Amino acid sequence: MSQDAEQRYRFGGLPIESVRPGTNLLVAGPPFAGTKAVALQMLAAGELADEGLVLVAADDTAESILKDYTGVGGTFDRGRMAVIECNSSGNDNADENVRTVRSPSDLTGIGIEFSSLYEGLYTEGVERVRIGLFSISTLLMYADELQPVYRFLHTVTGRVRSAEGLATCVIDPTAQDEQTISSVEQTFDGRVDVRQTDDGDHQLRIQGLPDQPEGWQTF
Amino acid sequence: MAVTVLYADDARTATAEALSEAGLDVREAASLDEATETLATTTVDCVVTAYDLPDGTGLELFATVRETAPDTPCILFTGVATSEIDTTAFEGLVAEYLPSGTPNAHERLRELIDELVTRRSQVGYPLPDDEDARLAALERYDVEDAATQAALDRLTELAAHYIDVDKVFVGVLGEHEERFFSCQGADLDPLERENTMCTHAILEPDVMVVEDTHDDPRFEHNDALDRLNIRSYVGAPLHGPDGAALGSFCLTDDEPRAFTDDEIGCIRLLADEAAEQLDLRRKLQAAQTEVEDG
Structure with a gap:
């Protein structure tokens, strides 16, 4: 296996x-x-390779997204993981790894916390970082205009490209029209669609990336 | 060409020196007022500021940047913790944050400036995949040349004659703004790219039709379009020979309206003709330059 292959992000x-x-x-x-x-x-899946993680929880509290994270088999390791939650409930969190921004509409605040956490991990020697954004739909719903959302997404994806990270950013196609999704999609390298069939099967499909399985895959 | 950086801070001159030594063209400002004045007279590629300035905050400076040159990347370079930064009145600005206490902070700052400038990381609109190539291709065209203008005028005049709309124009998308040529109906001043519809039209494989801007989430909150009385739009991309869209052939109206398949077909033909005129004239100019130089 070449060195390049070893450095790829696995799922x-x-x-x-x-x-x-x-x-x-x-x-x-x-x-x-x-x-x-x-x-x-x-x-x-990044835990197997001791990677870092930054979760942006615009839909939920930090507590709730961490519960979901644990639910899929993850373990929140404060040494290399952090969460940004976006609510005004005023949880005064003394936890350096859980940052609170007033509202999902405060893209400047989220952006600043995101950069600060990313820089912090980098300084601590965590070079491989996965980013999760939950969700673009919530940011769009709270934003008065689209321009700041594009600006925010360019900031996140730009950081991921320069720092050789990985980002998974969630969007709900039932909350947005296809034109908005396709213009948002422009900022990304690929798209993973998720669906549940009438038989109750969970399926996903990958588009826009080379060397991926074609069509819907059941998992 | 050296990257020009506006650096606002009343204390850390060492940072300005470090950036200059790294080859950047640094314009220093010791206050918000001074920085705002510099922005009014100089085009800068990036703005770096402390959070606390003697007469305001770095976020106030970014608010001016987003109003006057919205694509410009902004970086807060400060020792102030994120929890002490009040973003309440500045929610939509979006900026980078780099703690001044980061190890090798000056080197890291220079890297960040480089990344933001080359990746266009803070633009408020979707970018085509091949933006660098698209801009390089655009450089080769002289759209303002009189003969080219006359050719485009004929096409926009035809469109205005046969299709009932109040404006027809050829929009060319430069790095930060769109310029409008051969306008029928009204002359239009250049507009920041984040506010133009053609920014979205050049991403489409074919004609983009918006029957009502107020009914399209991409444009419903765009005040610039309301000020220009644009409620409906058809834009056909002007593809160069290598496929990159230089801009679009556009028709707009002050009322919501639908466009028939016939009308759309006709607009597509006019756009293809405009694109071909642009390209033939580019080739003609290149050939003439070669003869003159040879």
């Missing part, structure tokens, strides 16, 4: 082949299809 038990460092993935699917769990599972 454990999911039917997704490894991707090269610096890849940004849009994970699109409705909440009931288990989209969030798929994205979290893609992130938790």
